[in-house]
Amino acid sequence: xxxxxxxxxxxxxxxxxxxxxxxxxxxxxxxxxxxxxxxxxxxxxxxxxxxxxxxxxxxxxxxxxxxxxxxxxxxxxxxxxxxxxxxxxxxxxxxxxxxxxxxxxxxxxxxxxxxxxxxxxxxxxxxxxxxxxxxxxxxxxxxxxxxxxxxxxxxxxxxxxxxxxxxxxxxxxxxxxxxxxxxxxxxxxxxxxxxxxxxxxxxxxxxxxxxxxxxxxxxxxxxxxxxxxxxxxxx
Ligand code: 13P
Numbered sequence: 001x002x003x004x005x006x007x008x009x010x011x012x013x014x015x016x017x018x019x020x021x022x023x024x025x026x027x028x029x030x031x032x033x034x035x036x037x038x039x040x041x042x043x044x045x046x047x048x049x050x051x052x053x054x055x056x057x058x059x060x061x062x063x064x065x066x067x068x069x070x071x072x073x074x075x076x077x078x079x080x081x082x083x084x085x086x087x088x089x090x091x092x093x094x095x096x097x098x099x100x101x102x103x104x105x106x107x108x109x110x111x112x113x114x115x116x117x118x119x120x121x122x123x124x125x126x127x128x129x130x131x132x133x134x135x136x137x138x139x140x141x142x143x144x145x146x147x148x149x150x151x152x153x154x155x156x157x158x159x160x161x162x163x164x165x166x167x168x169x170x171x172x173x174x175x176x177x178x179x180x181x182x183x184x185x186x187x188x189x190x191x192x193x194x195x196x197x198x199x200x201x202x203x204x205x206x207x208x209x210x211x212x213x214x215x216x217x218x219x220x221x222x223x224x225x226x227x228x229x230x231x232x233x234x235x
Pocket of ligand 1: 008020118164165166168195196197198199216217218220
């Protein structure tokens with residue numbers, strides 16, 4: 001199966017002009033062994049010209065329309081060609097106070113609408129310092145509550161230990177493999193991605209393992225050269 005390489009631009013770049021340039025750079029990437037998904041901020045979605053990549057959103061609301069100021073619904077995203085959606089990113093949990101219950105509503109709505117869900121899970125440093133058993137217990141709770149009432153959901157799970165995000169300190173791939181297997185034991189058939197300080201230099205350490213189905217890339221996805229290096233690793 002192809003590796004899934006997802007670019008999460010987060011709240012970047014700072015102008016539509018810069019986003020157009022980045023889309024153009026991404027459009028030049030050649031991939032046959034990887035599927036590329038680009039998740040820009042909402043206002044830039046319509047600027048994408050997805051040919052060699054698919055489009056993803058960074059969030060979604062659980063209702064499909066109505067009086068929900070500031071929110072964005074699945075049909076709106078789909079009308080712009082969006083196929084994937086990231087749900088439950090740790091930055092949303094931290095800065096917007098998203099709970100597992102909110103995540104659960106969003107996952108249900110997105111799956112019902114036919115979007116491909118990338119559910120983010122991962123422990124903070126305090127938990128990981130206690131060891132892998134504690135980390136698995138933390139992730140297990142996020143999976144149980146985030147996927148409550150869903151029977152055999154078909155989705156992508158991104159394991160993103162919070163301490164590895166944007167820190168330059170990626171996980172130990174051996175631990176990532178162990179966590180990926182654990183996640184798959186909880187959500188059968190899930191494609192499991194790793195995210196957290198992935199770059200062109202360390203991508204191979206993760207992607208060479210068959211247990212790791214791909215990567216969710218933040219900072220390095222904003223530098224076309226870096227991102228290309230990650231894709232080249234897979235190819
Ligand atoms: P970085 O690649 O910048 O560490 O971000 C990872 C991430 O949060 C992707 O969703």
